[in-house]
Amino acid sequence: MGISSHSDSSFLTVLLQDQIGGLQVQCDNHWVDVEPNTSALVINMGDLLQLISNDEFKSSQHRVLTKSIGPRVSVACFLRQQLPPENSRVYGPIKELVTEENPPVFRKTAVKEFVKYYYAKGLNGISALEHFRL
Ligand SMILES: O=C(O)CCC(=O)C(=O)O
Ligand SMILES: [Fe+2]
Numbered sequence: 001m002g003i004s005s006h007s008d009s010s011f012l013t014v015l016l017q018d019q020i021g022g023l024q025v026q027c028d029n030h031w032v033d034v035e036p037n038t039s040a041l042v043i044n045m046g047d048l049l050q051l052i053s054n055d056e057f058k059s060s061q062h063r064v065l066t067k068s069i070g071p072r073v074s075v076a077c078f079l080r081q082q083l084p085p086e087n088s089r090v091y092g093p094i095k096e097l098v099t100e101e102n103p104p105v106f107r108k109t110a111v112k113e114f115v116k117y118y119y120a121k122g123l124n125g126i127s128a129l130e131h132f133r134l
Pocket of ligand 1 (some may be wrong): 074
């Protein structure tokens with residue numbers, strides 16, 4: 001199964017890939033193959049890490065191309081907040097990374113609001129975070 005260009009809404013995503021390949025990550029407007037390595041884990045930074053780090057860490061745009069060589073297995077573990085409605089937490093750039101010279105670049109966002117916007121927007125290659133940029 002393939003998936004179109006997106007960044008994850010998580011803080012971090014850990015991927016265990018098989019040998020089939022197909023995962024690509026965007027780098028300087030180019031798509032780069034993530035070479036299959038069954039003895040390594042792929043770590044993707046997600047939107048919430050970019051949000052709390054005030055743009056210090058960037059979430060990765062990635063996609064998966066389907067290949068006709070056989071079925072593909074990828075195990076994804078999303079390190080993320082608990083989903084609404086249980087979670088009423090608000091996230092914003094952490095105070096340790098905000099100074100007068102380095103002001104917040106994102107507004108504070110309730111998980112509920114972020115997740116709602118993330119899924120309503122769909123996977124169109126534009127980060128949901130842009131909606132929360134100041
Ligand atoms: O199938 C993969 O290797 C990646 C899947 C993915 O990007 C996702 O579930 O967010
Ligand atoms: Fe993803």
